[in-house]
Amino acid sequence: MQTSHRVLKNTLILYGKTGITMFISLYTTRVVLRELGADSFGVFALIGGIIGMFGFLNGSLAAASQRFMSFAHGEGKPEQQQKIFNISFGLHFIAALIMVISMLSIGPLLFEHVLKIDLDKLLTAQRIYQFVVASLFFTVLSVPYDAVLNARENMAFFAIIGFIESLLRLGVAMAIAFVANEKLLLYGFLMAMIPLFLAFIRAMFCHMKYVECHFALRRSYDLALIKSMTQFASWSFISTAVAMVSKSWEGIILNTYFGTTINAAQGIANQLSGQLLTISNSLLRALNPILVKTAGERNNEKMLRTAMSGAKLSFTLLAFCIIPISINLSYICKLWLSSVPEFAIIFTQLLLFRSLIAQLSMPISTCIAASGKIKGVSITGSVIGLCPLAVCAILYKHGYQPPAIYWAYICTTIVRACITAPYFAKKHCGLHVKKFLINVVVRCIIGTGITLLASLWLKTLLPEGINQVMITSAVSSVLLIICVWYIILDQTEKEHILNAIQSAYTKLNRIIVIKQTESSS
Template sequence: MAITVGLSLYTTRLVLNALGVNDFGIFNLVGGAVMMLTFLNNSMAAATQRFMSYTEGSGDLEKLKTIFNVSIVSHLAVGGVVFMLMELIGYILFDGVLSIPAERIEAAKWVYQFTVVSTLVTIISVPYDAVINAHENMLFYGIIGILEAVLKLSIAIYIANSTHDQLITYGLLMAVSTVFTLYIRRIYCHRHYSECEIYLRKHFSKPLFKEMTSFAGWSLLGSSTSMITGYGQGILINTFFGTSVNAAQAIAGQVNGQLGAFGNTMLKALNPVIAKSEGAGNRELMLKASAVGNKVAFFLLMIFYIPMLVEAPFVLKIWLDNVPDYTITFCQLALIRSLLEQLTITFSSSISAVGNIRKFQIYSSILAASPLVITYIFFKYEYPVYALYIVLITYTIMSSVVLIYFTHKLCGLVIEEYLKDTFLRCIVSFIIVICCAGIITYSMNESSTRFFLVGLTTVLTYSIAVYKIGFTINERALIRKNLKYGPILTGKEPKTI
């Protein structure tokens, strides 16, 4: 992840310089469907992974093979539907909806078609991502992540020196790299995991197909609403403010995504544990893993986000030669929203593990549609563009309340314990650390020395605040035991247990 983050941030700098602000904005507006459907892909993979991890908890290999075959069929069907929808949507978008300079319309259409192809391949490959997640194979994810980062860097260097249309070339090569890495996942899974055996006549079950389709359908309702809302916000920004502000939004997304990579990797390892615990009938362990997961996800992001929050102007000037307007504000607000999300981020996995997701997805979908409507009203009445992120932060808070309620109702979460042991400890730790970092920022002029001192202060105060305030007495005892006996490094339990 460390290698991937460094390469990805440098790649963004090269791509922005090569394409220019407007073409970079066009790619992220039109190719935003890739990001949108990456989110859809993750949601669908989570639905398939839930059944695989749950079944692994019960140890039924034959059922795992059936689940894999059923998921292959269902995702082929979904891929076909999405392909037709994207072609229809593309026709509508380029018929007067998107605000793109006339001379770049043709290039934008090519980028969109490359997006359609890579999206189709991504959806079809979802079952393989689910298998890797279910087996908690973080080593393979690390290798694939580095490979993807190296490919993107190579593409960025190539287009910086290309004499062809750089936007079209970039779109084509990004699609090729997506297909290539997904094909590697497919080969790896068939060679290493026995459940990856495509034999529909032997391993297909209509009752299981109906059960998985019903579950995936409700999951798809929630993820599709969020997906449409997310992409719609990019279109609203484009309509009211133009492609240069789309570029600022894309850079904020890059910063947020790359700095949050460590937390996302931790969640990939934790989600199978949640589902397997429920599959094995251990509800107590499932809830404990979920509650601690929220806390650790928050703390993993906090150590990276706080220096960026207080030093965003300095970092962006160093990172990018040309910083688009609104980028700094977008980055700071996006980071705050992402931190708030971590406080309840694993609860959706707990609800999915239990399996009764219909009401939860209905409420979540209704709530997820609200930011798009409210943002449109704000922009219509000439509110500033950063009002979008204020709306998103408000939505995140409301969404967290819904998650806590349904985790309590469906899984038995004790809300008072969650607020005391997770929420308050995270918020207090955050306030202490950011205040200490902020004192350095406001007492010195902007410089590399100040940035270094902010980072050093953050690490020191973070270590004390998180250990003493963020973790409970039992959690601190577990940390000390791990440090003393080293079970995390050796994979062995200490002799005293």
């Protein structure tokens, strides 16, 4: 199957899952916020952020596992894949123990000296912290299985797992509605059980279906491979650690200056932006293993060409949702939530804008990771990633409003997308930087800029309400489609899309003819 067809097939599978789980997740948030209240919801969001801060080690190992597994798959070496799985599982088991011990040790210090949580919720928050720490152990152990599924491009299983997870989260939200007391404690316990259940399903499926998922730790011992994976994970560790610490301390800094209510607004923004990001991430999840496999085939030209097309598509797919939602967010939040926390709307809009910019460089960053040379980009990205925290700590002391931290992150995201990622992609993969900036960045900004300005102008002519949302959404979608075709895509990409559509139409026609023949006979 051609690369474009594989990407299209896997993306459509993940989109089908996204379309279902998005609405389930958004409704789940509404129910949870209503049942827990803004303060309790903010407490859970804060603890979740802290746990994420300590997940940086897992993130770096996960990057190494997925890169090496997909690379070996591209090289066509099944024995190497089994070695990588076993080494990855061993490393993740050690990482899981380190994280659990570290988090349990530092927990008392956080609750006594760092976090601002009301006394009546403090004991509950400490118990939830312990629940989530325990669940993280099993989440870490499931990463090698995700690497296998990713290398095998089994997006159908990812879709099923995502659907099950959404249903379980909805079930938890509905369950706490029937409890009079200790709702926050019950919610934290049940949410912690979900990763354990999903990790068990992943492990059972992979061991039954894939030969590389066979435990043979002694036979798989390969010092050179362990060293190579550990080096890659070490440099990935730096950038992942900064990203996770930055994300978690974002919540802690906001909590320090503005209390737990602002964490509720942050939690709402993260929830909505996270759901929308699954749209573009569906394409990236389908695209990334192909990019790494292509690197394993030693075909950098094809890899970079695919990455640039993927950057355009992921950017525009996210823009399709972000533009109408952002300009109508105030009305949408009133319908979605019974009570909208202060700053939730502006937080969400800025976070969506930042996420949109980040799409421009994500496939290029995958190419850099596929090369295995991530030392420079990790160090540079880490320095840039720490800047917003330091800047905002100063700004808040001088009376700046909470959204300042999101503006700071937007600035660093622009630097990464337009300067650091293209530079290191040129150095390690041979990217033509000028071509990338003009063909990807400039085209995307012009196309979406025209759509956004026209949609904002149209909004000013219409009264707030459901009609305004429907009309602006329809017009922005049509305008963006026109801009994508005439501004964002180049001639080669248009031909690939037309060929993919023609191929899909031909296959559908053939299926219809076969069905008609069978029914007539």
